[in-house]
Each structure stands twice: as structure tokens, then as C-alpha cells.
Amino acid sequence: MAADLGDLTALVAVARAGGFREAARLTGSSASSLSEAVRRLETRLGVRLLNRTTRSVAPTEAGTRLIDRLGPALVEVEAALDVVNGFRDRPAGTLRLNVPISAVRLVLPRIVPPFLAAYPDIVLDIVADDSFVDMLAAGCDAGIRYDERLEQDMIAIPIGPREQRYATAASPAYLDRRGRPEHPRDLLDHACMRGRFASGAMPVWEFERDGEVVKVDPTGPLIVRIGAAVDLAVDAAIAGTGVIQLFDDWLKPHLDSGALEPVLQSWWPRFSGPFLYYPGRRYLPAPLRAFVDFITRN
Secondary structure, three states, X not given: OOOOHHHHHHHHHHHHHOOHHHHHHHHOOOHHHHHHHHHHHHHHHOOOOEEEOOOOEXXXXXXXXXXXXXXXXXXXXXXXXXXXXHHOOOOOEEXXXXXXXXXXXXXHHHXXXXXXXXXOOEEEEEEEOOOOOOOOOOOOOEEEXXXXXOOOOEEEEEOOOOEEEEXXXXXXXXXXXHOOOOOHHHHHHOOEOEEEOOOOOOOXXXXXXXXXXXXXXXXXXXXXXXXXXXXXXXXXXXXXXXXXXXXXXXXXXHHHHOXXXXXXXXXXXXXXXXXXXXXXXXXXXXXXXXXXXXXXHO
């Protein structure tokens, strides 16, 4: 009972994406062709593989078992086909990266243009996502994360700045009105813009000086989704709404212009920069191998 490889690939793509439209967007095909492929596969196997509703698609028990077995097999098929890339003058294909929005803004702009210039046959597909998703389940080849968020059993290599720090700032007008904090705990009496992860977690603000670490959980009039809505918090801080804590590089243009004033600068915490991480496969897809080599050299 042979099944078409394309139909099997379509099933996995739809299941991973959670729907035909999203799978079509990610694979560059049409929702109708993916639906027909899955229907053809179900007819051939004589069993329903996906439960479909108007809002979502989810594998049946039979579909789940099949997809679990197909995942590693399809990876091996892709690796086998990618061997052909070694006979090309230049590596080609699509490299799909799952990265936080901070990396899209602060890390990739220095890397992407020269990489694409060096490898014109490679297409970068960037998925900006601050949720801590399973990178492989999301259909990505590699991701960018910080060390405390790295998945286990992955290879990780530094990408971008080796060290970063969080800056705390507010507008001069706000500080003239409310006073300038002299210790991190003073922020408990200030209006602070907070960030919340997609999970609902709201990280505390951390400060460090001379080995002393202070964590505070301030309150304020504005809470934004980390990544997607951070620029709104920056604009509010510039307008005098309150105090913001964010990557130093993100706030630097506003600090340099004077629109924002540093707060508690001697307490700004430093931390290691981001990492590119990917599965420890024996054979890396040619686009990923080229990207790894590029960031290692530069």
C-alpha cells in the first residue's frame, strides 16, 4: 500500500501548522492542494488522519501515530536529497529560522544582508516569535535563543553580540516630575512599563552592581506583549508615561538623542548574547550549513 511522498509531506505540514491555510502559507502551496493530498492519503489508507473543524485541524490517534513515525523519516529523506547540493557550485534552498523579535531587530540586520549577498541561491524564511515553541515542531531548521531558553540536545553557537545588557530609562520630563531613583527598590514608587510573555508570565526587573543582585516587581499603567508590542512601551516612555527596561541597543538611539534619560545606569545587568541552535544531525541541510559557516567566520 504505497503512499505518495508528497501526500505524506502534506499531512505532516498541515498537522504541524494546525491548519490548511497556515500550512499553505508556510510551504508556498495552496490550501486546496494540501486538502486534496490529505484526502487522497486517507482514502488510500482507509482511515481518517485529521479531525477538521471550521477553526482548527488536529490529528486523530491514527494520524498522530503516523506523523510521529514520519517525522524522522522525512528528515532523513530531506538529508538524502540535500546531498545533491554538495555537487552544486553554490548551496541553494530555503533556511527557516525561528527567532525572537529582539533578534530580528538587534542581531539579524548585521548578518542577513551580507549572508544573502554571499549566498544568492538561498532564501531565508524568518519566523519572528517570542513564544518558546518547539523549533522542530514549528517546521524550522534552526532558531535563535538565549542560553536559559535553549532546548536540550541541541548544538548552540554564539550569534551576534557576545554580551548584552538591559537598560532602564525614562523621559527627562517624567523624572523631573517624579524624581530620579537612586536604588532599584525606588522603582516600586514609580510608574513602570512592564512586558508579558505569551505564556502570561511577567518577568521581574533585575539589577546587579558589585556582585549584589536586586530583583523588583514594579507596577505601572502599561503592560505589553514582549516582542510584538514593545515599541508602544518605548513610545510611551518617551512621552513621559513612566520607566522602561529593555535591551540597551534597542533604547540607544533614544538615549543618544536625549529623548530618554538613563536610570540607575550603574545597576544595569549584563548577560551573554544569543545563540543559534539546531539539531545535532550528522548531515546539515546545505542552507543551514552555509549559515553556520558564515556566522562562525564573521
